[in-house]
Amino acid sequence: MVTKETILSWLEEVCDPEIPVLSLADLGVLRDVEYLKNEWLITITPTYSGCPAMKTMEADVLSKLKEKGVDDVRVELVLSPAWTTDWLSEEGRKKLRSFGIAPPEDEVDKSVLFAAPTVVPCPKCGSRETKMVSQFGSTACKAHYKCLSCLEPFDYFKCLK
């Protein structure tokens, strides 16, 4: 009988389809693994309500465990407690930066209109001279920034609390 630790180590190989350097655990999407009666229950939570990657993640978890010979698996999606960028692991933040995506910074109060956007250092050159182009970026979880020093555009994994 495989242990929970073994299942967790196998799931380390299941990554976000849009950000292939992050495992579901790094992302904080993987909430729990437990053995119930005669099946493994894998609990995941969506980053954003409409995140189209959730279906893929669910299928990837199932196929990864099947590949390892574990067939009795159920994946359950839970909404509460709601996902927050605080759950991104330290390792995950490092991996994001090396992949060219700026990890979430503590953000200004969203109720303040026209507040100066959060200073997000450029993941490519490290400059703090960057500019938000749009609050909404290539996926629901990212905003679009550009670096005023190296002039590269980049994605910012926006803060969600």
Added chain:
Amino acid sequence: MKNEALYNYVLHLGDDSLILGQRLGEWCGHGPILEEDIAMTNISLDLIGQAMSLLDYAGEIDGQGKDHDALAFLRFEHEYRNVLLLEQPNGDFANTMMRQFLFDAFRKPLYEQLVASKDVQISAIAEKSLKETKYHLKHSSEWIIRLGDGTEESHNRVQNALDHLWRYTDELFSESDLDQSLVDAGIVPSMSEIKIQWAETVRSVLEEATLMIPTNNWQFEGGRRGVHSEHLGFLLADLQYMQRAYPNMTW
């Protein structure tokens, strides 16, 4: 027996998200600038995601094995419970943003109150959706101010949008007799509390945008009873086409 009041309420929340999500999706590829094209479709995606959770839950309460797809694609106009405001055509960008702002300013306090719902599933969906809605409200508020306090052209367009859409705002706060039982049970908040917060957000943003709240307060309602404007049928024809033409097709 199913809880008719809860079913109606959750269906109405889901339909509001679904119909506005569909309207925003119509901007895909037509946004005035690329960033706004992406912003509107991102917001659409959040709303469709919320609609999926809400309609799944409505289907669960209904107990007839219907999931979000069955509810989104296989009902007729009079079975939708969204408010009239959200089915109104996009018009220009100013009109789309005004519709969005009037709704976001309502949805945020509503979700804040629904987080405290005694119904755990409603509470979970509200907790999740609230985080997204805060971004939506910030985005639409900033555009209303930028357009209203912008050029003469942008000011006139957004004022026209406000004059046109104002007549659909009272319906946001309409409550049926069935809703009252949910309020009494601590499952949903009373709309009078939500309206106070909505009015304050609307007043402060419109004031900064140099826009005037219309004095003609003639109001329309009907959506929550299934009595819709002519626009909903066209929207649904688009939304449902694939499922109606190829029943049970899946991706």
